[in-house]
Amino acid sequence: MTATHRVPWPHHRRRLERATDYWLSSTRPDGRPHVVPLWGVWQDGRLYFSTDPDSVKGRNLAAEPRAAVHLDGGQDVLVVEGTTARVDDDAVRARVDDAMAAKYLTPDGTAYRLAMDPPNRLWELRPERALAWWEALTGPTFTRWAWTGGPEPQPLPD
Template sequence: MEPTTTLDIRYSDPGAVPTPWSEARELLERAETYWLTTVRADGRPHVTPLLAVWRDAALHFCTGPEEQKARNLEHERRCALTTGTNALHEGLDLVVEGRAERVTDPGRLKDLAAAWEAKYGPGWRFGVGDGVFTHEAGGEALVFALVPGKVLGFAKGSYAQTRWSF
């Protein structure tokens, strides 16, 4: 399903055009580092870098069950994943907002494990346990899918703010 695309002229240069969803989706697929924003139980924000893969119209990420982001997602599944560039005058930054849902299906986990290794190399080879990723170094990781509800794109150079609604 293609999202509805709108240009926010309040934050865009005169004559700017919206960024095509295909360009944003490609960046979500190829980006290496993402920033996850969750909310702690007391309402304070928590932001941390992580790796993710785009698969089946969602960004997927994993975390140890004892990590702060996992504890945050226990009580509040709404979150945001951000990626892009640190450059001021070029590139595209993206903010993906939605609700993170656990992935526990063994078939999906195997597919995602293969996607992680294909994207990040053999150091990111996961096995599949009972509803989790496993790693030869030990430990388990919970896997989440963030299906976008809204994505904001911030094009730089010719500045344009695009919103994709799903």
């Protein structure tokens, strides 16, 4: 298949950077999927988010770090698959915390800070593959990418 309407990666990177809601899919120990919305920031080619280690997703990610993330909507589809890991680097945590505060407000209008959820820990999704397509033109727009090192992926052949 020859794609004639492929969307370049920078379009999807901007969508990841600007998104307010991300849907994370993890796997329970018995193999059942678990999908939840979450807040996060896309920085340096990774998705950062926080969760309580004792939550379902926290326990799932600790046992099985492979996960997938997709954005809201089904017209301009983007799915990013990768491996998650806890982040304990103070410099990364500070940068992500500032980005979260700039991006999200709590219901009372306060800038969201990671410290507002004391049990939560910072996680990152290290992308390995991505799939994208425009639903109305699935065939000619379907594109796959792979990360081979660095923050930007490389397109995979059809």
